[in-house]
Amino acid sequence: IDELKVSTATPVGFPAAACSPAAPAAKYPSVRLTGFFQADSGWFSQSDANRLAVGIGVIEDGDVQDGSDFRRARLAAVGDVWDNVSYMLEMDFAFPGRPSFMDVWLDIDVLDGDSHLRIGQYRQPVGMDGLTSVKDMTFLERGLPFAFLPFRQIGAMWYGVNRTQDITWAISGFRFPTDVYANNVGDNGGYAMAARLTGLMVDAKDGGAILHVGASYSYLDPANDQIQIRNQPEVFVGENGLASLGPAGVPSFVPPFVDTGQVATEHVNLLGAELAGVLGAFHWQTEALFANVDQKGGPSLVFPGAYVQAGYFLTGETRPYNRSAGVLGRIKPNCSVGKEGGIGAWELAVRYSTIDLNDKNIQGNRLNNVTGGVNWYMNPFTKFQFNYIHAMLDSPAYGSSNADIVAMRAQLDF
């Protein structure tokens, strides 16, 4: 039994660590419950030509139905488990995965906390629109080029910001394509990477005048040797589950207006450029994205997309810039509705958005959207959004056609 004592006192392999005064372990783990939901309604006005093109030759299949739904409903646990390790475990209950994995990661401070290593599922670092919180979006949905983004995938990312907080960078390796439960398998490929670099070029008037530039690159080698790029017309109302109670013979969900179908490919290259600015109550941002698909058994394909959008606060707020993430941030009304006696923040917004999924043998349609928006922020955590969308579809097979869409949202987060 003497061996025992020795064994306990001087372990083999490592010298005894000189441990600093005990950290306040009682603090850890910390946990905070957070979440949000978005209740949407949409009304659709389509020409028969539009129904025919969206339904790929069957009018009924393209007859988008009015409706109300929960677009997103999420609960998350966030916190710290140690002085240098934080986490998030977020589930969405409104997406078809029911629930779907959202941000599920742990984050370790490296190099004195100026940079971080993130492991798990997270939004891959491509584009400004994709990295803007879905709670802070100016419109109901991200612009059409969002269709190109890998978005949430399972992997590991090293990212950070410089000391003066005007340059952000991120580089990530991940499995692709990750399913809605954050899983991916496949022996033949299935690996991908993404990187983004942004700079704050102008920062004057205490955030009242900023200019942001950024660029992203991603290389995708899909495990199933396939890629599908598609998107709805910036509105997604529907009954997206097994249990649709909607009418028969028509879609229970907004079908894609642009869709490449499954394209056989060994790898895809994505390139993105972004530019954004704030000038008092005015803010704007624009991005262009290109997907270069190395098609198997066919020619190489290039699909472009772009958008430009702007917003103006009638009530005088200035949209803040999130210096650690390199995106435009969240609005806090100057004077909220309630005991403060205010009217909240009112914003007018406009966007032009385009995506072209026609190239060579692929006829995935081209879509141009013009959207007008009115946003009412009752308080920092409650907002109502109204969008009018004019969608101009160009189908090689079924010709040009239009759809007009009115949609609104009630959003609350906590």
Added chain:
Amino acid sequence: IDELKVSTATPVGFPAAACSPAAPAAKYPSVRLTGFFQADSGWFSQSDANRLAVGIGVIEDGDVQDGSDFRRARLAAVGDVWDNVSYMLEMDFAFPGRPSFMDVWLDIDVLDGDSHLRIGQYRQPVGMDGLTSVKDMTFLERGLPFAFLPFRQIGAMWYGVNRTQDITWAISGFRFPTDVYANNVGDNGGYAMAARLTGLMVDAKDGGAILHVGASYSYLDPANDQIQIRNQPEVFVGENGLASLGPAGVPSFVPPFVDTGQVATEHVNLLGAELAGVLGAFHWQTEALFANVDQKGGPSLVFPGAYVQAGYFLTGETRPYNRSAGVLGRIKPNCSVGKEGGIGAWELAVRYSTIDLNDKNIQGNRLNNVTGGVNWYMNPFTKFQFNYIHAMLDSPAYGSSNADIVAMRAQLDF
């Protein structure tokens, strides 16, 4: 750049709001995690005639199996995001939606807080039984006429209570029928409304003697031009998922004893009347509901249902009345089990319940249930319930038959 300064200082469109001293924003958002579960067991004794009627001509299909299950298991986040805005985000993990959307809404105080605007999914204001919290029910399940209720649907409701808190009112517009994920689509209808008015006629002896009356009305125009009314015999034990491990050839869930099947309809009118009272340790309530279905391609249909139930606390508790909701409330034992040294609250209860889904061309069966119950409330948050149900089924096709059911529940909420 001088323009900038001007732009920031004097926004166009609205005068600068005169904001009251800052609200204690640090308080918001608040969040509390809450939830509950119900673990049930049931044992069924049926005649072959009953199995034949329930199985619609196939004895095996109507052979209800004994079993144990979780009837409900819910987690919810509730709180306030501002001084005049509250919310709930609740998911149920035991319902077939897995998870299913329950109460997911935001609530805005209007008109000095005496009334509220609720947006999202919530229980539509029809009937006393449906609006009583499922945690506070006297029996395992609501009475048979519950089959008529629209219950949780997505919409907006204005509701309130008068200053003396003896009249409650609610009026709601919503999409119908909402699926288990709180979504609905459909161009042809899909809109509905509901309203309820209640009054506290007698309120004496500090709540020891109350008399409540109420009435409800609902108009339903289903998006799919169909309605199906059905119900189990006030017990729901089963494996209601994709992954049933139960025996083959028999139902994995209690099948409906009454069921109209899908009835084509343009609209349905519901009418409900309610009456309830408390007299010391004794409480009772009764409701009648009528569904008037405007059948397409067939005659107009009327389906009635009603129940009367009563409970008596052997341990002397008085069931409280919830003045803001117009329903009977939750029991707190006079003396809980544990350090208080009590035996909790013991309640005897009895219910008669009826629903008739036979009318003209629809043969949905008629069911009369007599239920006896014993409830043991260990403490305010833990209770055990025992029900004996005698179900008397009257099938036009398969004759009269009986089933005897014993069921029990362990419930805990937090």
Added chain:
Amino acid sequence: IDELKVSTATPVGFPAAACSPAAPAAKYPSVRLTGFFQADSGWFSQSDANRLAVGIGVIEDGDVQDGSDFRRARLAAVGDVWDNVSYMLEMDFAFPGRPSFMDVWLDIDVLDGDSHLRIGQYRQPVGMDGLTSVKDMTFLERGLPFAFLPFRQIGAMWYGVNRTQDITWAISGFRFPTDVYANNVGDNGGYAMAARLTGLMVDAKDGGAILHVGASYSYLDPANDQIQIRNQPEVFVGENGLASLGPAGVPSFVPPFVDTGQVATEHVNLLGAELAGVLGAFHWQTEALFANVDQKGGPSLVFPGAYVQAGYFLTGETRPYNRSAGVLGRIKPNCSVGKEGGIGAWELAVRYSTIDLNDKNIQGNRLNNVTGGVNWYMNPFTKFQFNYIHAMLDSPAYGSSNADIVAMRAQLDF
């Protein structure tokens, strides 16, 4: 109305309880949000003979794919609702049930708190490995004999520990087999029981030297008169949902290496024996399990399984013993990474594991695994695990073959 007063004051049936001074009811219910996730990656090297055996004659069906996934991701609410009642409501979002019911129970102190009555779904008291928290496992997965355990089922359990906390006991009755949503039905059987008894034989050096023995017994009468025993080679990477995006023609999940298929049976007897010890930085445990299947229409079957495993902490930690559960507990690094300036805890581990599902007419294969592991505990709540598994498969139909597997895990709990 005088009757009323009387009725309230002197309830019939029970004398007025002499209630002790009010418990601090404001304390209850308490709730704490807790959870964890495990992000895994695996790489597989198989011979064609192994693919053939695993794929039951089809090489492609046995070609296990590399991949990354979330093995487990859980949220739970835990707390107390009264001075003698606690609860847990836990959901897993990574299991196929999506979400699946995990520990969902209420727990009542009985007999002065030395023993407890648990009602709901919980891990049945069989074996040390199965009752060790999945967060505290030395390897990525439990040993191969885990395949025999009933594990989580819905029922009621009486369990406790003696006053000197060196003997634990548990006896449980439950429905079987419970589906992923904690439900079970079936008239013909469906009842089962399990019991476990453990003793702490040696406890010296303040926990630095312990010896544990234990035994378990379980009787299972499956509701569906079937039992299937199977297991993967101690690694489970895959896309286990409806929405697999993996390559076609190969499994999207690690298929079982051993599998009896469905065996018709009236009842099954399980026997388990366990032995474990700690000696300074060294810990070890071993178990043997036997399943005796009373086959219908065939001979009685016996399937054995066993494992022995050991771990050694290079950094000198001693693995604690959980005296109330009778299992080895959780490691807290002597000096965590971060402000404490440590390197965390580093552990080397090795396991030999075996299961034989060949008996008489059943050819379920035999599997022997040798696993080497390196564990790095950054802090008490974050760990990284590396496993190398050499799986030796013996298939009566397809011969002997090997697979080599490298797998790693990032785990965070809160």
